[in-house]
Amino acid sequence: MSDAALQLGEMLARAMATGSGGGIASAQVIDLTDLGGVNVSLGGATVYDVPCPDSYRSRKVGDWVAVRTGAKPVVMWRLGEDPGETDHDTIRELADEVAHDVQIVRAATWGTAAPSGTGWQQTTVPFVRKVDGKVELYFQLASITDPSPTVPPSRPPNPVTVTPDSSGSWRGGRPDNYRDHPYQGDYTGGGALRGGWFYGSKIAAACAGKTVASMVVTFTRQRGSGANAKRPMHLYLHSYTSPPAGQLNLGDGPEDLLQLSVGAQGTAKLPAAWCTALASGSARGLAIYATGSTDYAAFGGGSIKITFS
Structure with a gap:
């Protein structure tokens, strides 16, 4: 409290x-x-x-x-309206997603005699393959007595969440090993801090061969760092797979996508150009930087949820 x-x-x-x-x-x-x-x-x-x-x-x-x-x-x-309708829609969306991930075969039987009943077609050569982790079957027939069903439309690959391998803060061109989280700003006049989150090559690897629809990042405002009131995160890209021994140089930015009060957790959608850079590997991670004491703050988290189309 x-x-x-x-x-x-x-x-x-x-x-x-x-x-x-x-x-x-x-x-x-x-x-x-x-x-x-x-x-x-x-x-x-x-x-x-x-x-x-x-x-x-x-x-x-x-x-x-x-x-x-x-x-x-x-x-x-x-207070306010009953959220039941919203919950109902959310449940239906989740149920639809789960249903599309399920493969159903009504019955699987075998024996030495031909099957009983009507509608059977004799398979001459079966084919099987795996697409996005799902099995597809194709049966080559000697002759067709019942038209084949159409191939269901392909669904986008499942979302992937990438978490940082490490994070840290830099001041005066070198790592600030006294700080447990990425910081921005300068509270004491000792020099402006910048922080970074490092993902190795995991972001580009997760996006290889896929079309990125969005990237949503989650951050938490740490307690005991600056004013309790909302403060903006001044976000940048960087090109490092791991923490540098010297200065953490900044890429594109700043983008003020989030404002968080102390202890708050929030999400933000990264700009389309940033998604392209991270997916291609021309950028590797995220950073924060500010000068002065006004926006002095520390942040944790940094997980990125990537969705595909």
Whole structure:
């Protein structure tokens, strides 16, 4: 529980004790956190790491929620329309995806005699192959008495999630070994920090021979680094497969795709040009960089979900 949350909780608890406050207040979600809670705007103050019940599903930034005030504020439920229709559509999409991944043969039998019943065709030569991990069968017939079904349209390859092999921070042209996560900015005047995530050749390997539809990256704003309020990530590309011994030189950028408050976890879709560069191997990973103390912050995560078309 953050100091801000405790202070606000104590203030609200005192108000309730004197009869001037209520037990439930509405708040708006400003970020989802890596601990399963949310950061909310409540009564003009930002409260961090507010826990949520399991029943509060499909959480997203911008939700209005009911918060039980007190020494430890807790989200009770989401306000607004019933999300049932949205959940229904999501379930149908998942069911359709699973169904297309299943290969069905109604029956498989054999014996020394010809099969009984009608509609059978005699196979002279069977062929088999594997495409995208799925088995395809083709039967060459001596003669056709029943037309062949059409070949189902091919589906895109399944998405792939690539995680960093390593990460780190650089200052003054060399690695800053005192920091556990990638940092950006300069909080103390010691020089601007830059951070990087390194994937080896995994991104290009995952994209080889495929057409990339999108790349979505996930980051988490680390606690104890700069102001608790939202700060933008100033993202760049880099061309390193592993951390350099000297300066981490930056490629294309910056792109400010995400703004996160402390403890928040968020996703961002990478620009199409960046997807092309990463898929081809002309870029290898992601970096952050900022000057001054305003956007000083540390970030973790860095997994990239790649979808194909």
